Amino acid sequence: VELLMQLFKREGEGEKGGQNLRFGVLIDSDALEVSRGPGGLLPQGLLGLARFCTVDAYEGCSDVALRRGIDGAGSREAQSTDFAWEPGHADAVFRLHRSMEQVCPALLGDATHGGAAAPDFFPWPGLGARCARWFAEASPRREREVELARDKMEVATQKYESVKGHAETLDRGRQLLVARIQQSKETQLKWRDDTLHYGSVAARARRMAEDDEIEGVTAVLYGDAPGSDIVQEYRESLRHYESACQAVTSLQEVHLTQLEMAEGHRDLQRMLWEALVLAIGETSDYSDAAIDRLRGEISLLPEAVAGVDINKVHISTLTRLRAYVSNPVFIPEKLFAVNRAAGTLCRWVRCFERCARAIEWLSPDSVSNKKQSLDRVRATSKAQLFALAQIEQGVEGAKQRHAEALSQEKEARTEMQGLENQIRECRRVLGSLVSEFSTWRASVARYGRVLRTQHGDSLLCSAYLCYLAAVPYRHRHKALAAATAAIQGEEGMQG
Numbered sequence: 001v002e003l004l005m006q007l008f009k010r011e012g013e014g015e016k017g018g019q020n021l022r023f024g025v026l027i028d029s030d031a032l033e034v035s036r037g038p039g040g041l042l043p044q045g046l047l048g049l050a051r052f053c054t055v056d057a058y059e060g061c062s063d064v065a066l067r068r069g070i071d072g073a074g075s076r077e078a079q080s081t082d083f084a085w086e087p088g089h090a091d092a093v094f095r096l097h098r099s100m101e102q103v104c105p106a107l108l109g110d111a112t113h114g115g116a117a118a119p120d121f122f123p124w125p126g127l128g129a130r131c132a133r134w135f136a137e138a139s140p141r142r143e144r145e146v147e148l149a150r151d152k153m154e155v156a157t158q159k160y161e162s163v164k165g166h167a168e169t170l171d172r173g174r175q176l177l178v179a180r181i182q183q184s185k186e187t188q189l190k191w192r193d194d195t196l197h198y199g200s201v202a203a204r205a206r207r208m209a210e211d212d213e214i215e216g217v218t219a220v221l222y223g224d225a226p227g228s229d230i231v232q233e234y235r236e237s238l239r240h241y242e243s244a245c246q247a248v249t250s251l252q253e254v255h256l257t258q259l260e261m262a263e264g265h266r267d268l269q270r271m272l273w274e275a276l277v278l279a280i281g282e283t284s285d286y287s288d289a290a291i292d293r294l295r296g297e298i299s300l301l302p303e304a305v306a307g308v309d310i311n312k313v314h315i316s317t318l319t320r321l322r323a324y325v326s327n328p329v330f331i332p333e334k335l336f337a338v339n340r341a342a343g344t345l346c347r348w349v350r351c352f353e354r355c356a357r358a359i360e361w362l363s364p365d366s367v368s369n370k371k372q373s374l375d376r377v378r379a380t381s382k383a384q385l386f387a388l389a390q391i392e393q394g395v396e397g398a399k400q401r402h403a404e405a406l407s408q409e410k411e412a413r414t415e416m417q418g419l420e421n422q423i424r425e426c427r428r429v430l431g432s433l434v435s436e437f438s439t440w441r442a443s444v445a446r447y448g449r450v451l452r453t454q455h456g457d458s459l460l461c462s463a464y465l466c467y468l469a470a471v472p473y474r475h476r477h478k479a480l481a482a483a484t485a486a487i488q489g490e491e492g493m494q495g
Contacts, residue, residue: 153440160433167426177416234358241355244348259341313356
């Protein structure tokens with residue numbers, strides 16, 4: 001009844017507005033909205049009835065025309081629709097009808113200056129049923145809309161959870177790729193260090209191999225190893241040796257005395273005496289004492305040279321003599337500058353070393369032939385080159401692993417970029433789903449409120465059409481107040 005009182009407060013109109021009232025009702029727990037025009041929640045059939053609802057019963061149309069229009073509209077709708085009353089709804093309509101029936105005829109009679117109201121209009125409650133039918137017909141449709149909204153909201157929720165889970169999976173994959181890239185960087189640094197280390201080792205090994213090979217070949221070329229014709233080398237060196245021995249034997253004592261008394265070229269003389277001590281075999285040590293002893297017996301030097309057995313020279317003696325013979329300063333030409341005896345003895349030392357070396361090489365079982373042959377030099381060089389090849393192979397393997405790590409890092413970065421794009425897309429979809437979810441949740445709430453208020457809407461509409469339409473505007477508040485008092489009195493009696 002209080003909602004009815006609010007509904008029919010008309011702003012800007014006098015007591016005799018004379019305008020037709022078209023309205024729609026939306027009632028919830030917070031607000032009451034009244035709209036003029038063919039819209040709102042009222043069905044089109046009720047809007048057809050509402051055109052007879054004038055502010056004043058004596059302006060616009062008569063009571064007979066109003067009753068006829070209502071009755072005709074109700075009959076047409078009753079033919080096409082079956083209406084099932086709910087117990088609570090029927091009781092409410094009946095109570096409201098009975099209360100309004102008591103107060104409206106008197107008010108209408110006052111408004112018509114004592115005239116009687118239409119005898120079959122106000123007692124007729126059937127219009128309330130037809131009004132309720134119109135609202136009840138909207139109930140299944142509204143329920144379907146609510147179910148549809150709930151289904152869509154559930155689908156949106158599932159989609160949201162699915163996209164959210166996918167985004168979390170993508171993010172975990174991205175974290176794994178970041179860890180893999182970091183591990184790849186660490187591996188690259190290690191392999192780079194290994195490559196540099198292997199490269200330096202390989203360069204050093206190659207230099208060593210080349211140096212050893214050069215030294216071995218040089219030894220072959222300069223007589224440290226046998227050549228292709230060792231017999232010819234032996235014969236030639238023996239001839240030179242015999243010639244040098246004859247030259248030493250032919251030295252006169254005066255020449256030897258001049259060697260003893262020669263001044264200058266001390267380094268050359270020192271080298272000559274040391275080489276003579278080693279060659280004659282007085283001792284393996286060319287100390288000052290050995291040199292002084294040989295110089296003290298200088299007159300016997302030709303006999304000592306002639307008594308040397310060249311076939312019994314030890315390899316260590318040849319090795320030590322090689323240091324003197326290979327010296328570019330220790331040559332006869334330079335020692336002849338000291339005197340004749342020095343040059344002759346120098347020539348003998350060189351020929352002695354060459355002939356003894358040839359004899360050493362000529363012997364198959366000799367130490368030199370076993371350790372310093374050309375085949376041995378080649379085998380040693382081959383072993384070093386094989387080790388070098390192993391190192392270089394390791395370098396190439398490290399380079400290949402480095403390249404594979406770079407390729408894996410590039411692939412991981414490309415995959416991570418794709419995952420980041422998918423994550424951004426998922427976040428965008430999540431944002432739109434949140435908005436869609438909120439929209440459908442609001443729709444469910446709104447349709448729920450409509451379902452809860454449709455019965456009240458039908459009561460208000462039927463009460464207005466049945467009782468208040470024919471009551472003048474200035475008497476409606478009195479009718480509503482009287483109906484309120486009647487209903488409260490009835491409830492008090494029932495209590």
